[in-house]
Amino acid sequence: MKKVLFFIPFIALVILGSFFYFNLDRHDDQMPSALLGKSVPSFTLVNLKTNDIITQKDLPQGPYLINVWGTWCPACAQEHEYLMELSAKGINIIGIDYKDEMKPALDWLAERGNPYSKVIFDEMGRLGVDLGVTGAPETFVVNSKGVIVQRHQGVVNEAVWQSLKSYMNE
Amino acid sequence: MALWLRAVFVWFAFLSGINSGMALADSIREFETPSQKVRYEQLIQSLRCPKCQNQSLADSDSAIATDLRDQVYRMITSNKSNTDIEDYMVARYGEFVLYKPVFESHTFFLWAAPLLFLSVGAIVFILVLRAQRKITETEF
Numbered sequence: 001m002k003k004v005l006f007f008i009p010f011i012a013l014v015i016l017g018s019f020f021y022f023n024l025d026r027h028d029d030q031m032p033s034a035l036l037g038k039s040v041p042s043f044t045l046v047n048l049k050t051n052d053i054i055t056q057k058d059l060p061q062g063p064y065l066i067n068v069w070g071t072w073c074p075a076c077a078q079e080h081e082y083l084m085e086l087s088a089k090g091i092n093i094i095g096i097d098y099k100d101e102m103k104p105a106l107d108w109l110a111e112r113g114n115p116y117s118k119v120i121f122d123e124m125g126r127l128g129v130d131l132g133v134t135g136a137p138e139t140f141v142v143n144s145k146g147v148i149v150q151r152h153q154g155v156v157n158e159a160v161w162q163s164l165k166s167y168m169n170e
Numbered sequence: 171m172a173l174w175l176r177a178v179f180v181w182f183a184f185l186s187g188i189n190s191g192m193a194l195a196d197s198i199r200e201f202e203t204p205s206q207k208v209r210y211e212q213l214i215q216s217l218r219c220p221k222c223q224n225q226s227l228a229d230s231d232s233a234i235a236t237d238l239r240d241q242v243y244r245m246i247t248s249n250k251s252n253t254d255i256e257d258y259m260v261a262r263y264g265e266f267v268l269y270k271p272v273f274e275s276h277t278f279f280l281w282a283a284p285l286l287f288l289s290v291g292a293i294v295f296i297l298v299l300r301a302q303r304k305i306t307e308t309e310f
Contacts, residue, residue, distance in 0.1 A: 031220070034264035099233065125237050132262040134221040134234050 033140070033151035034132050040066070040142060041130040048097050048105055048119035059146070060117065063168040064092035066140040067116070067156070068128060070100040071108045073136040079155040080112050086161065087115035095119035098128045098136050141167040199243055206246050213242050213255055216270065220263040 035041075040056055047054040067083060069076040087093055095116035097105045102121060109119070122128055131140065134153065141150040141164055150167040152160055201207040211228070217238070219230035227235050227242070238259070245255045259267045271277045 031266060032264065034260065034262055125233075129234075129237060129241065129262060132220070132264070134263075135232075 030153055031134075033148065035140075035148045036151070038148055039146050040140075040148060041127070043120070043122075043127045043130065045127060046121045048095075048102065048121040049109075049114075054118065054120055058118065059094060059142075060092050062092075062142050062144045062146055064094055064117075064142050065164070066094045066096060066131075066142060068096045068098045068131070068133050068136050068138040068140075070098045070136045071104040072100065075155050076137045077112075079137050079157070080115070082155075082157055082161070083115035084113050086156075092117050096127060096131075097121050097123075098133065099123065099125040139164065143168070143170045202247065209252060210243060210246050213246070213252060214239055216268070217242070217256075217259055218267045218269055220267055226269065 040059060042056045044053060044055050046052070047058075065086075069079075083093060093116050095118070097119055100121070100123065102123075105119075105121070109116075120127065125133075131138075132151075137155060139152045139156050139160075140148050143149050149170045150164060152164060154160075156164070199207075199210070201210065214228040215226050217227045219225045219227050219232060219235040219238070221232045221234045222230045225235075227238050229235075241258075242255055245258065250258075256268060265272060271280060273281055
């Protein structure tokens, strides 16, 4: 019995050591959003397409997706085709053109098609900061009550959509 | 050495001293009081960059870190307190942006763990010491 007790520090060391070792390569690229359970922050920006003022009151009744993109973002180009598919399926997607310029953004939508029901032009990235965005692309799921229920950082594809879909009806 | 050549050398030495555009951009920030400047420096070192983890806002050159440094600057110059600024960041990026975690019920173990481990160690140390003493007492 006594001998077993002496091995406790060693066992603890092995457990801790392996825990640290296996977490070395772990990178949390999917951080939980601080906005989960909160409503979409208020904003007063410009609608990219119509150049009119757009505020949080112009957002749809939901459920819908908010997709943060920019023409400077290569992964956004990769994701675009799939967003077009989602939009064709009848999913309501609000775009936030994040830290972008108007002309290239409009060209982008003209060339690749427009999956968004509305595009909010967030030139300075202030709405992005209010949403806790760290880059693009990022996608938020907003439920029918206007509450953010999920956030995905990175490209949305079929696999990601399968998991996001379940939040749409929350 | 020609004077102009020397000037070029000095200029290059100066440029190499500035490690990035970030330092250059931040050095031109103007504050109303020295205390604002000190607070700015402290805050951007105590806030984590949400994109490039394990770098502070001060260390990181990423676009989001630049934006957040601008935001810290704006809030300081509009007389917001450090708590206001930290609350602002936490509301958007979560408690994870604070290098120093808050002391609340859910972080209790995090803060108490060192003390807990220390006391366990101390107890074991005393027990071993007593056991040793008993052995020596019986031997002699």
